[in-house]
Amino acid sequence: VPAKMEQCESPCPEGPVGKRKDPCHFGGSIAGCGTSGGIYLMGGGSMGLFYIISGFVMAVGYCQVMLEVPSGCAYWACFCWPISSGQDGRENYGKLKACDFWIRRLVRLAPMYYLTNIVGLVMRRIFVPERPLAEPDRWDSYLLTFLGLTSWNFRFPMGNELTWTISTMLFFYFCFPALAPRVQRLHPSSLVKLAWAMYVWQGVSMVAGFVGLQNYWVRMYPLLRLPIFIMGMCCGLIRVHQQRQMASEMDLDMTPVSIRDRPRQVEEHCCCCALEPCLNPISIISIWLVMTLTGTVLAFFCNALVILLRGMLEVVYPILFFHWVLSLTSPVNQKSYVVRFFKSKVMRFLGDISMCSYMIHMLLAEAVGYSIDRTAGDYPWWMVLAIVPSTIVLGWCLTNFYEKPIARCLRPKAEGARGARSPEVMSRESRESEQAE
Secondary structure, three states, X not given: XXXXXXXXXXXXXXXXXXXXXXXXXXXXXXXHOOOOOOOOOOHHHHOHHHHHHHHHHHHHHHOOOOEOXXXXXXXXXXXXXOOOOOOOOHHHOEOOOHHHHHHHHHHHHHHHHHHHHHHHXXXXXXXXXXXXXXXXXXXXXXXXXXXXXXHHHOOOOOOOHHHHHHHHHHHHHHHHHHHHHHHOOOOHHHHHHHHHHHHHHHHHHHHHHHHHHOOHHHHHOHHHHHHHHHHHHHHHHHHHHHHHHHHHHHHHOOOOOOOOOHHHHHHHHHHHOOOOOOOOHHHHHHHHHHHHHHHHHHHHHOHHHHHHHHHHHHHHHHHHHHHHHHHHOOHXXXXXXXXHHHOXXXXXXXXXXXXXXXXXXXXXXXXXXXXXXXXXXXXXXXHHHHHHHHHHHHHHHHHHHXXXXXXXXXXXXXXOOOOOOOHHHHHHHHHHHHHHO
């Protein structure tokens, strides 16, 4: 980093990330900081996939029944648009309690968020004692870190910079109880249109932020990332609608239909409504791989293009991920090798420990770097062999002996805290619980 800084036309000014407009970040780096030889895997370009998965999981988990639209509060008024009242009475609607939902999200994220930030601060105090624990102009950063609001001011959490994503996604979860009942009432074809509208919105706003602020880290601003979360909600609700329709068809169909014939019916119905991607999961992941490797190759020959290429991929990729998740969850593609791979026990295991592993992997790399007197960007290749298995083992330990036990203790016990569920769902869960016992 110092070597590249010396090649800049002017030194990069000090100050918070979001407050500086300098040639060493985003636009100016293309003109004055060009070198070659680095390997950049463009991982940041795929950040939108996590937002889409999060929206998908929330929609599938909480929108299995029609939710009542809350009213009478200024918070909900921010998300008002005309909706149909529906055919059923109000008493038949499920009710998603916002406070219970927020508490469940906090107890899921907060334990690891605070633990990793505290560990990061203590570790730097030990290994880098000359670095002040709290600089005079950074007390606000500590406050924003504690409140989980760093992304609103383009700051990084003070102990674990990777957890800026938690600050961004907390806003998604704040909006979800208001958004879910309204988005849920859209027709499946309208959900696809809404997803495309959100995609265009996020692309225009991201480009405007890049150009206007000359700062790559507009990518952490919650308002600019919310449209991608809504795209994930649309994806999940499309699948919920499809499951309801399939169940309805099975109830009304009085003649036997073979399992071999049913996917063909689903495919024909969904394709005519444009609810299924034209490409299968392997084709979509191949497009992603080609685009990512192209960015890596270009960045290898011109390091100055890293930020620009990664920003471009982050703007372009969300619609690709939207169709990829749709394709992966389609009944038509359940025998695909990609789908079977993600359903394997290994991938389920990695998915279970993914949050804890994500939050600690850079702290582990930083700790090893301190021990060998290396910093980020200068790590030896063999560190990958040490960090990856260590992250998996420690991620499993933290998930099973820290994150999950604390979440169970703090999670609301009130009925309905898990979101609205139909009587059929509750009956099935009761039978499954009895069988498990």
